[in-house]
Amino acid sequence: MILYVSVGLLGLLSLTIPVGIVLFLLGIGIDQFFTPFPLVRGMGQMIWSASNSSTLIAIPFFVLLGEVLVRGGVAAKTYGALDKWMSWLPGGLIHANIGTATMFSATSGSSVATAATVATVAMPQAEKLGYDPRLFSGAIAAGGTLGIMIPPSINLIVYGFLTESSIPQLFLAGLIPGLLLAVAFSVVTALICMLRPNLGGERRFFPLREMLAGLVHLIPILILFAAIVGSIYRGWATPTEAAAVGVGMAFLIAAFSGGVNWPMLHEALLGTMRITAMIMLVVLGAAFLNFTLSAAGLGRELRAFMDGLGLSPLMMLMVIVLIYIVLGFFIETLSLMVVTIPIMVPIVVGLGYDAIWFGILMIVLVEMALITPPVGLNLYVVQGARKSGRLSEVMVGCIPYALIMLLMAFALIAFPGLALWLPANL
Template sequence: MILFTSGGLLALLSLSIPVGIVLFLLAFGIDVLFSPFPLMRGLGQVVWSSSNSATLIAVPFFVLLGELLVRSGIARRTYSALEAWVSWLPGGLIHANIATATLFSATSGSSVATAATVASVATPQAEKLGYDPKLFSGAIAAGGTLGIMIPPSINLIVYGFLTETSIPKLFVAGLIPGLMLALLFMVVTALFCMAKPSLGGPGTSASWKRRFTSLVDLLPLFTLFGTIVGAIYAGWATPTEAAAIGVAMAFVIAFAHKAVNREMIVASLKGTVRTTAMIMLVVIGAYVLNFVLTAAGVSRALQEFLQNLGMGPLATLMVIILIYIVLGFFIETLSLMVATIPIIVPIVEQIGYDRLWFGILMIILVEMALITPPVGLNLYVVQAARKKGAFSDVIIGVIPYALAMLAMVALLIAFPAIALFLPSNL
């Protein structure tokens, strides 16, 4: 049954069938072949209970927030401001890519939106100044992954919903690891550019007057992040309510920058509907598949299989990490999460690891799936923004940053307090 589930998942995905449909097809197949009674009689109740949640209303709000910021031109001003502050480091504008992705991640909640935004702003500058296309593109793709780690994060909302984990705690747990990962990316960039200065392009510097003047362009994103996260932890708003406040503030900011018009509003709403529909189809499909897997005994069989291997908790965790790395080559991030969470998280808790901590560890592994071929979405986003050059350049460019992610995984295992310190003290 386990082989049928994993093999069927990979086979259907290889046919380019939408992920949500794949999950439903697998559920129907397992029901027909392995279930002693017709589980699909409970389909209506499972679909209704999985979609009838106020928590999930936060998803379209955060998607819309990112759409408004992308289409209002705020990202371009943010990039220009951060360039003045960090472009003197070895690697120059590559650090501006990572810093912009970090700051934009704190409001967008989406890795693809973050990567697309930074790529559209930074690529023309890189071509004009003669940066190495591999490292420059790799930094954009890797920096974009921070969109699902630094709060607010759509993927953390989905994880919290599927595992019944506090979303505010997940948000604050992802803050330090997200910032540490961004710092690791910048360290990797600096080391490579010090070893081979031609990778970093020409060094640039800005006057202190320009730097302080540019802080005005950073205020919108800092204000949004402070309002959203502050409202949640002050107890003034739930994540859903804070997301709605963020959308209202983003609209006001866009209006202040004279970026609001009919075309911008229509495009933002269309993008929100498309993304939300995709996410909800995957989430509901995952609930249906989990219902069937549990009833048919697949989850129990996998737990027994891992237990019969006779490995300790750490060795079992290493096997789980390896599974995520391998699956990340073939399965898109959200699909990877919702297809594995119902099976893996109970095993992780059973061997003694914290569910909140594992959520952050899983997000880093899922981040790697965004930059590993053949289905790493950020790779295609960056390549589309470049509009020329070999796709292999982007793949080669992300390798150092993928290794930095593995280093972050090792740090989380060695020092769980990196993720648990803030949730346990706030």
């Protein structure tokens, strides 16, 4: 059955069948070939039970929040402000790319949306100021991955939903690793540009008056992040309620920026419906597949196989990390999560590891999948914004940042407190 699921998943995806449909087809195949019970008759009830969750309502709210900020013109002003504060570093404007991606990660909850936002605003500057296209575009693609780590994160909401873990605890756990990744991205950029100054473009310095004036455009985003995350942590609102409040605040911010009009509203709502429909199809397909996998006993079969290897818990964890790295080359990130969570999480918890901690480790590995070919979505998002050059340039530019993510994964294994300290103390 393990072979059937692996070959079936990769085979159907190679036919470019939508991921959500692939998950349903795999579930139906398991029902037909591996169980004596007519599980497919429970499909309707499974879909209803999975979709009838107040937790999942947070997803369209967070998507709409990001759409409003992007289409309301807030991103360009945030980028301009960070340009004035960070362009003096070795690497110049590349640090503004990473800083803007970090700030929008703290509001949008989506890596692809974050990468698209920063790429749209930043790419016109690359050629004009003489930046190396590989490092410049690679930093945008890597910075965009922070959207699924720094709270609020749609992927963490899905992980919490599928594992019945505390979403506020997951948000807390992802904050320190996410910020450390952002700092590490800037550090490695500065080191590269100190060794190879021609890659970083011109370092620019601005008068203090202009720098202070730019802070006006950063304050609304910081307030928005504090309101959303703070209300969840303090117990004043659920993630869904906080997301709804965030949407209202995002509209106010966009309105004060002069970016709210009927075409903008139409595009934001249409984009929200498209992204939400895609996410929900994957989540519902995963719910049905998980139901059939559980009934067919795949979890027991895989656990028996892993136990038969005779490895220590740490070595078993390293095998799981390797599996995620390999699968990340071929499977889209959200799909990778929802397919593997019901299989891997019980094994990891059975080894004595914490489910919240493993959720953050998984997110780091899934972030790598966003910038590794051939399926890394952020690569194509950034290349689409470039409108010239080769995709291979973006891939090469992502290499140092992918290595940083790998180091972060090992750091989480060596020092679990990086993820667990905040949840344990707040």
